[in-house]
Amino acid sequence: MIPYGRQYIDEKDINAAVETLKSDFLTTGPKVKEFEEALAEKLGFKYVVAVSNGTAALHLASMATVHQGNKVITTPNSFLSTSNSIMYQKAKPVFVDIEENGLIDLNLVEEELKNNKIKALYLVTFSGLPFDNERLKYLKEKYGVKTLLDNAHYFGKDEGGCDIATYSFHPVKHITTFEGGAIGTNDEKIYKKLLRLRNHGTVKDENMYPWEYKMVDLGYNYRLSDVACALGLSQLEKVDMFLAKRRQIAKYYHDNLPEKIKPLYPYNEKSSYHLFVVRYPFNSLEEKAEFFIKMRQKGIGLQYHYIPINQQPYYVKKRYFKKFPKMEKYYLEAFSLPIYYSLTQKEQNYVIECMEELL
Ligand SMILES: Cc1ncc(COP(=O)(O)O)c(C=O)c1O
Secondary structure, eight states: OBOSOOOOOOHHHHHHHHHHHTSSOSSSSHHHHHHHHHHHHHHTOSEEEEESSHHHHHHHHHHTTOOTTOEEEEOSSSOTHHHHHHHHTTOEEEEOOBOTTSSBOHHHHHHHHHHSOOOEEEEEOGGGOOOOHHHHHHHHHHHTOEEEEEOSSOOSOOOSOOSEEEEEOOTTSSSOOSSOEEEEESOHHHHHHHHHHHBTTEEOOTTSOTTOOEEOSOOOBOOOOHHHHHHHHHHHTTHHHHHHHHHHHHHHHHHHSOTTSEESSSOOTTOOOSOEEEEOOOSOHHHHHHHHHHHHHTTBOOBOOOOOGGGSHHHHHTTOOOOOHHHHHHHHHEEEEOOOTTOOHHHHHHHHHHHHHHO
8 A cells, every 4th residue: 555644764763762762761851852952953943842742732832822712813724733722722713715735825814814803823834835934924023913833744944933833743744753743932931831831730940849849830741752752863863865855756746747637836845745735626525535445446545635624513513614715626626645755756656647547
């Protein structure tokens, strides 16, 4: 089976994890800090907090960003966690339609900002494509909103001056720590809050009794283990190679896809290509499903990202249901092709051939 995404683990990764398994620390130990510092360097943030998964990262980032009743603009085209993290805080998502490239439409975002009292923008660098950073800076300054980037698909430096960014290290992502995630920020106050929230909302200092800790916030156990961080450090050494290969695969699809299958956007060196999304004008979702099943019979596991979040039963019950014209068209037409480090050109050719035959 050729899946749409998968991890790449080598002997070095295995040895790094095994070495930590043999050490004194399985949970919080030296590898956590080392991993956080390496990530901070790579992602260009002053501070990084490693957490147990990308959803936990969004939850804590949300706790540091919005409060009950705040309105938060976000995209219907993401995994559930993005808008769920708004709901966890009892804040209110304001869904806005997407552009042709799958990202939230910043023109429509500005319309909402003009007409509504908005606290924050929760933006997803969907598929790995960064936003127009100058536009983001302008919106942030003009409307005084906080910006949170869900960078589960993007791996690189933020140049849009976001307040906080979250990452996921699920196996299909750029690097993996089994389950895992991280939060980046340049704000020391937010950083300290995140550290507390990750560990039950507790603090400890040298003036306390040796056994003492104080709980000052309602936090969680969202820690990432030392074994996972050791794996993360080893994966991080390969991330440039992983990204280069993803871009190479993307370029090859661009150059070799049949005319009728259109890439989501022109080849873009800045994209980290977590996903390679294409469009085809299916007549119905049934026709698209039939194509998926036939491709699966040929050993190719296509995926689709994402069902509009605001059309999920929970969101419908909460009265967020809305049909956005661009999102609807995207849902009908888009699907994600296999893209991962170990995908070979022969396999890519096979994917292309099968699509050509079936469409
Ligand atoms: C855009 C986006 N946000 C958040 C998440 C959640 O990450 P995790 O699965 O690590 O909790 C994902 C994971 O699929 C994602 O794709």
